[in-house]
Structure formats: C-alpha cells, structure tokens
Amino acid sequence: MLPVAQLYVRDVPLLSPPGESEGDLLQVLWCPFDHPEHPATALFWRTAATITDIVDVPPEPPAMQFSFYLPEPCRLAPERVIEYPNYLELSKELQEELADWSRWQAAGPALDSSYEVAPQELYMDMLSLSAGWKTGGWTRWGLTDPTPRVCSACGTEAVPLLTIATTEWDADGSWEPEEDRAKPVPLPPGTPPANFTGIVIAGGYDLQSHICPVSPGHPHIELIQ
DSSP: OEEEEEEETTTSTTOOOSTTOOOOEEEEEEEEEESSSSEEEEEEEEOGGGOOOOOSSOOOOSOOSOGGGSOOOOOOOOOOOOOOOOGGGSOHHHHHHHTOHHHHGGGGGGSOGGGTTOTHHHIIIIIISOOSSEESSOOOOSSSOOOOOBOTTTOOBOEEEEEEESOSSOTTOTTOOHHHHHSOOOOOTTOOTTOTTOOOBTTTBEEEEEEOSSOTTSOOEEEEO
C-alpha cells in the first residue's frame, strides 16, 4: 500500500471521524494496481498524540501497475470554500430557474454571455462544485447520474469524505486560486494543468471516498466521476 494523503483535524476543522471515534488524523493509502479500474483505497483514523515512530520518507513499493500511481510529495494548504449540489441533484424547480437566462442577467456586464444558450452550464462550471482535492462537500457527478450511496453494513446513507483529483483545477483555470495565477508553479513538460501530485485517476477523473457516519469500521464506498 502507498500513502496518498495525511490530514489532521487541526488543519481541516470540518474533517471529523465517524461514530464515536476520537481520531484526529486521517491516513489514506492505496494499492498501486487497478481493482479493476482504479487503485483500491484504505482509510485509517488515528490519534496523532500516540504516534511516535514517524517515517520521514515513505518506502516505495517493489512493484506498481503505473508510475502515475506513485504520488509526488506535496504539502497541502487547506482553504475553506462554499459549494453547491450538482445540477442533477437539484429539484426540477431549481433546474428550471437556473435555465432562465433573465435571472442571470442581474449579474450585469460581468456575466459571460456565451452561456446564454445554456445558462445552467454556468452554474455547473463556475458555481456549484469546487475542483481539485477536497474533504467533505458535495459529490461530483458526470460519468453517471446521481445514485444512492448506502453503507453495506447498516444501510445508512454514506457521506463524502475525500476526493482525490487528477488535477487541482480545470484547464480553463476555473477555481484556480489568485495567488497561483500570479505565480504559476512550474510542472514537467507534458503534465496536465495543475497536476501537482502526478497521479492520474481513470484517465483523468476523480476518485471519491464516501464513508458511513455511524462507524469507522464500516466499509467505505469508492466512486469514479
């Protein structure tokens, strides 16, 4: 198993373990082989104060299916953002309101008129779901319509925990932080935009983990979108 992410509750306040667990550290590992279409992940909630044997450089596995399943070391700079449900999860009434261009025109000259033929796409592209790696938030859909995510152990609805993204933002720069626009981080030639970790999920998609809020011992759900 390879380490993929290590998150402390002190750095990500909205991150909380399920059930009665007192863990304040989430460690995410994966097997660097497809199972069958992407690496299989393992989630561990731990108490940071009890960890004394710390490895400075994680060992590389003796074998892996693809080199892009070995993440490049990155430091995280968590930022809290507000996002909204995927368009497909909204009520019919809200979908109709988003498709009404006259409602959007209140934004004035800053409005991108190219969205006039399909105003709902402005919501989907710019306002609803943040790009990149994230904890919590709303589920990203695209490859499929929304489907129920139910814990196989107790039947409780699973909730989004962590999204592992191929890129931090879209090729057009939407959701790119202002400081990164002012001082872009150089990447090796041929690397997709904002692909800082070097990983590629299912040809460029995201791997989303959903967990049961009842117990950390219940199996989690993996979703590619």
